[in-house]
Amino acid sequence: MSLLIQKQTKLISKPDLIYKDFFKKVENFMDLMNALLFQGRALIDENSLVLCDANATTHFEFDDEVIGVGKQRDVLMKCTVNGVAILLGLENQSTVDYSMPFRVMDYDTITYQQQFNLQDEDKRQSFHPIPVLTLVLYSGDKLWHQPYSLIERMEIPEALKGWVNNWNGNIYDIKDIRVEWLKNPKVKAVIEGVQRIYQWDRDKESLNDLILSKEEAIVVAIMTNSEELVIRLEKEESEEIKMCEVID
Template identity: 35%
Template sequence: MGAKDIAEKALLSKNDVFADIINNFLYNGRQVIKPEALEDAPTTHMYDANGEVHELHRDVAKYWKDGNAILSLIGVENQTEIDIDMPLRMIAYDGAAYRAQLLNKHRQKRYPVISIILYSGKKRWKHNKSLLECLDVPDVLKPFVNDYKINVLEVAHMTEEQLKLLTSDYKIIANTYMQNVTRMNDDVLNMPIKYPYETFQLLSAITDNPNYLHFGEKNNGGDVTVYDFLKEATRLGEARGEARGEARGEARGEARGEARGMLQKALTIATNLKRSTNMSDEAIAELTELPLEQVKAISV
């Protein structure tokens, strides 16, 4: 299991994050499912095939409950690539959950199983969202073959309206996936992060930037934002630039070398911020300590 898979499961296992995603996807942001009504459900199911025992592993699964009564089992699968056989996989997961109910002789009332695929890839998922799309069914059999449809949320292609409806730390993750389509908004940059370690761990896996992970580890349990991370990254970058300038600069040119290195670092950070966020020029100037006119002159 990769670092990204582990990080995604860690964040989605939080009841409020899980409820936020489901409410956004199923109920257009209405708070239908409350975090306190969720309970962890088994994610591993055993089955026998050709005399051998195999396992099916869901990513995250929760019971939605009303008191002691189970209203539904909801499963979420993280997917980075399009899988044309996804309907076959999902019907196996859901079938295993229904079989578990069938084998439970003490449970009288059966409950539905719902599965959602959080697809984070850049390419649109246009095909194979149903069982019949995966099968070559002769016309004479089509009336008798039951279809099965999958629920796919294309996170990288969420609308701005959908993004605004998210209230949990997953809003930051969704906006990160969306950055090729939109830019990071100020409300995302400045929103308090409830789970710094899990959120920055996942940001680190998505961006392949270990600085996110180090920041999350250091600030676990603290009230921090992505903007706080950018400020610290700026300070660390300047400190490293100074250290490198001191190590290789001669005494006479050392000050000039440090100044040029710090200026170039600040310009690079300012350029990246203008390219990937919606921060104002004034905010970038304050963060990087560059003159406002110099920030305004940067073209991206």
């Protein structure tokens, strides 16, 4: 459920673009990934991160027929971990969605096929793809009760269990992230802000100390699926927001 009653009011800007821009900043992306993957250990270096084209489009060839496919990711970065290159994707999901493992599989498969198609034909036999890992940051207020992997949606004969390939959704619930793993103050403010909102007892006094920058406050509103709050925040002239004053 959204925190606020939805109204037919025009947004000044597209909320998903604001979220994407926040995590396209390498220092924000790096901090979140180090927290989710390595419990805050700095295995991803900001200097190794390179923003990639998130528009995942490619083609597959079947019986002389070319089929084009495409998916729009939220954020995709290339980086190195322990000296090895990897492509890291981040998706925001504000509602529970049973199809998430399927979508992650689509993103990753298309990215692998992109890498293959970009190789010269005479080099494809020796081609080594860059590993692709997509993480989903679930920011909804409900518990994630849908599958975390593709195989959870299947009925598999007992004799074939362990043989069928799986695809993990890599879904992380924002309510479970330990904020002490975060080092970047902006990312920490956003994650802690979302957690505080979901723990809120509806007493505005309890949010007196929740003060965010305007950018951080808008990202929190987006991640809690509060369109009316986004609209209200975009009209704010102050760059420092006391959340108790803007929340109904």
